[in-house]
Amino acid sequence: MTHTAPTPALRMGIPIPHGKLGMWLFLGTEIMFFTAIVGTYIVMRLGSRGWPTDVNVTYINVYLGGLNTFVLIVSSYFVVLAHDSMHDKNYFQARKFLWWTALLGVVFLGIKGIEYKGKFDHGILPGKIAETNRQAMTMMVDQLTNTYDRQLAALAPKGTPVADQATLLTAEMNRLSDKGDRSPADEARLAQLKAVAKLELAANNLRDHVRAEVTLELPQDQLNALRAQSMTDSAVTRPAAIKLEEVQHFIEDLHHDTELAPLVGHLHPITPMLYGNLFASNYFFMTGFHALHVVIGLILFGVVLVPGRLSASWSLYVENVGLYWHFVDLVWIFLFPLIYIVQW
Amino acid sequence: MSSAATEAQSHRQTYFRVFVALCVLTALSVAADAIKLSNPWVLRSIILSIATAKAMCVMLFFMHLKFEKAWKYLLLAPTIVLAISLPLALASDVGFDYYIDETPQAASFEQQNRNWDNHNGASRIGDNRGSDPATKTDSAATTNP
Numbered sequence: 001m002t003h004t005a006p007t008p009a010l011r012m013g014i015p016i017p018h019g020k021l022g023m024w025l026f027l028g029t030e031i032m033f034f035t036a037i038v039g040t041y042i043v044m045r046l047g048s049r050g051w052p053t054d055v056n057v058t059y060i061n062v063y064l065g066g067l068n069t070f071v072l073i074v075s076s077y078f079v080v081l082a083h084d085s086m087h088d089k090n091y092f093q094a095r096k097f098l099w100w101t102a103l104l105g106v107v108f109l110g111i112k113g114i115e116y117k118g119k120f121d122h123g124i125l126p127g128k129i130a131e132t133n134r135q136a137m138t139m140m141v142d143q144l145t146n147t148y149d150r151q152l153a154a155l156a157p158k159g160t161p162v163a164d165q166a167t168l169l170t171a172e173m174n175r176l177s178d179k180g181d182r183s184p185a186d187e188a189r190l191a192q193l194k195a196v197a198k199l200e201l202a203a204n205n206l207r208d209h210v211r212a213e214v215t216l217e218l219p220q221d222q223l224n225a226l227r228a229q230s231m232t233d234s235a236v237t238r239p240a241a242i243k244l245e246e247v248q249h250f251i252e253d254l255h256h257d258t259e260l261a262p263l264v265g266h267l268h269p270i271t272p273m274l275y276g277n278l279f280a281s282n283y284f285f286m287t288g289f290h291a292l293h294v295v296i297g298l299i300l301f302g303v304v305l306v307p308g309r310l311s312a313s314w315s316l317y318v319e320n321v322g323l324y325w326h327f328v329d330l331v332w333i334f335l336f337p338l339i340y341i342v343q344w
Numbered sequence: 345m346s347s348a349a350t351e352a353q354s355h356r357q358t359y360f361r362v363f364v365a366l367c368v369l370t371a372l373s374v375a376a377d378a379i380k381l382s383n384p385w386v387l388r389s390i391i392l393s394i395a396t397a398k399a400m401c402v403m404l405f406f407m408h409l410k411f412e413k414a415w416k417y418l419l420l421a422p423t424i425v426l427a428i429s430l431p432l433a434l435a436s437d438v439g440f441d442y443y444i445d446e447t448p449q450a451a452s453f454e455q456q457n458r459n460w461d462n463h464n465g466a467s468r469i470g471d472n473r474g475s476d477p478a479t480k481t482d483s484a485a486t487t488n489p
Binding site: 014015016021024025028029031032035036038039040042043062063066069070073074076077079080081084322323326327329330333334336337340341342 | 355356359360362363366367370371373374376377384387388391392394395398399402403405406407412413415418419420422423424426427428430431434435
């Protein structure tokens, strides 16, 4: 026989393909990357007294997290089966398993998206969370004032300068209520204007009380008198301080007012969350970087799946993508208990 | 059946067993959370042991480290040393927790622990803590009626 199998070129170093060596070195750096992030989280959490652990405040859902863990484990199992099928030269089956893996990756991101949406809806964003009662009250005042500003702008003719909107609409309201024979359109417009005027009173009332730190039980006119008096007389007896619960009830009551309810639809009482901003930063940093790894994994699966048929030349690629995907699963295996379960 | 086919078959069986083990361990950690243990450190030890067991399953079988040659130690040992030393370096920070009492949140936490209702600020009525321009306009309006 003249033809002999070519002798593999003698080479130095580790007896694995270069691609696989590269993937393992990369995974080595990834281990350090995620250890740093998780280590920082643990330090911050143990160093903070009163870390938010109440799931009614943090909206951490252990069952969604558990479901996602399951989804990633199944996808990890499928990718190992894909690798096995490549080894058996059953490329059709390998392709099928890779599709399933990628699909489960998308499902993981979908569930993650539902969780993120829930957090966004409750205002859980780094730097946006009220941590103290005072901050929560100020935030409710700001939201109510912004709502009033928006409603005012919606009723005013387009292009009216912001400063003139209130004057213009007050004049229109007075003109309409003085008008003897009002058409149904006039009636509707008047009702809208009256509701916004009422909203302005409510917003001003709450703002003044919160700024002065005086209980809402004191009527607005008495508060104004007291504030004027205190400017000259520093010995004024201070009324009871405003409480968080009062402000929360005030916001809730707006929803029970038939006139105001349609205007304040999305406003809700705010509960302060101590260390909430640090919590949100850590949560989004860890899960966000993990989700980014999932997205990159999906792109890597796309590279092998989109061109079409698989062949022996893809074996090493599938093995490397598999290693990467198992690592993504591995990170989640630690993130799940640390974020979703541990109540320090 | 050829020996290669039998080997492939046994591989598949191993993978399936590992997969089932991973599912069971996940269910266990959710269950450990659900039974609301009184001692948090017990829960922490349980779920972190479970996580480590799962990680070992994935690395040894799915990532084939059990079947790889000695190069795996060459690659992973330095990484693991660095990965472990980083949290240990931070651990002194946790141990001494020197910065806790200086955060505004810690002060606020203490204040919330005391009865908030007894809060009786010495500030003057109309005292504006906010720094927004609207607040300033507001106080100006009060002084110049």
